[in-house]
Amino acid sequence: MAFINENYLKLPGSYLFAEIARRVNAFKEVNPSADVIRLGIGDVTLPLPQVSIEAMHKAVDEMAVKETFRGYGPEQGYDFLIEAIREANYTSRGLKVDSDEIFVSDGSKSDCANIQEIFGLDNVVAIPDPVYPVYLDTNVMAGRTGELGADGHFAGVSYLPCTAESGFAPSMPEGHVDMIYLCSPNNPTGTTLSREQLEAWVAYARKEKAVILYDSAYAAYITEDNVPRSIYEIEGAREVAIEFRSFSKTAGFTGTRCGYTVVPKELMAYTKNGEARDLRSLWNRRHTTKFNGTPYIIQRGAAAIYTKEGQAQIKELVGYYMENARIIREGLTSAGLTCFGGVNAPYIWLQTPNNMPSWDFFNKLLSEANIVGTPGAGFGSCGEGYFRLTAFGDRENTLRAVERFKNLKL
Ligand code: MLT
Secondary structure (H helix, E strand, O other): OOOOOOHHHOOOOOOHHHHHHHHHHHHHHHOOOOOOOEEOOOOOOOOOOOHHHHHHHHHHHHOOOOOOOOOOOOOOOOHHHHHHHHHHHHHHHOOOOOOHEEEOOOOOHHHHHHHHHHHOOOOOEEEEEEOOEEEEEEHHHHHOOOOEEEOOOEEEEEEEOOOHHOOOOOOOOOOOOEEEEEEEEOOOOOOOOHHHHHHHHHHHHHHOEEEEEEOOOOOOHOOOOOOOOOHHHOOOOOHHHEEEEEEEEOOOOOOOEEEEEEHHHHHHEEEEOOOOOHHHHHHHHHHHOOOOOOOHHHHHHHHHOHHHHHHHHHHHHHHHHHHHHHHHHHHHOOOOOEEOOOOOOEEEEEEEEHOOHHHHHHHHHHHHEEEEEEEEHHHHHHOOOOOEEEOOOOOOHHHHHHHHHHHHEE
């Protein structure tokens, strides 16, 4: 008899975006002619940058010739991509990150999900609420939590409420925690953590010997100069933080898949006997054992964004989505809604009208305006009363969605 991992049974329903897709499909079945505008999952709509397309075409041609064909590559990524990442995002910004601290992958969703494997099951996990659901769900799957309570919280997790009063910055844990997930620019609230706030988190982690798992997948969307792009801008962060970055939103790679994780050599965690072990070696062991590397063709496409031309093209791409964000934020505000985010992130986080429960608002918006968004409650119980819209739609649909909002009876 094979036994299942019963931790999976603790999870309610389906993964958030799978549930939304299911509801939208059910709606479409009953209303086949409905002109549905999708501002739910944060999936990009513009094509890949031309530099990436050209680099990938060239790489395909290389694969067709015996002399330039590539089989397995280094699991951690090819040097040409690692060095380009290192120079553009760290060295040129005065930040120390070594080549062997960068691990290229098939995207930061997988890395954020897999990273918990190198940590002990007894660690107390601190998770902002609301938050990208992958952090919590994967810790539940691993057995790092108890059961789900009536309050929508899993036993044993230290939830860090993010409220409008604090600009949606997670509050500090009440007691000791071992692993801390932070996401800035934030999914779903679209807000960012300031230098001072990050300094406080790094200080906490150093004091508690905790590890910060810092998801910075939306760093390319930061428009304000004083907002940190990387946690390594904070002194001491190399001793306590792992950073996740992605090409998905930066360069339209949601379907192409490429991301990377930085694990500094100074970063330690401990055996039960109190012996310090470096997490980079553990992650290297996991990565090389379970992953055979991002395809060469994809890595060539990713590396191309670091050329001068590539940088100009992704600036344009990000600028397009951020103009959508402005259109949504200003349009909805003028329609009387209270909106957050959308300045340093491609997400607008709005308060549901009349305190409507967020799944009710989802149904109302879908049935009355044929717009798909993401209910705040799907990101955690503190997300109740809020709703997320993505700026990744195309311009025409974004404008049409805002018009529909203005005509919606709130
Ligand atoms: C989202 O909509 O939150 C994101 O697209 C999900 C992801 O990046 O995996």
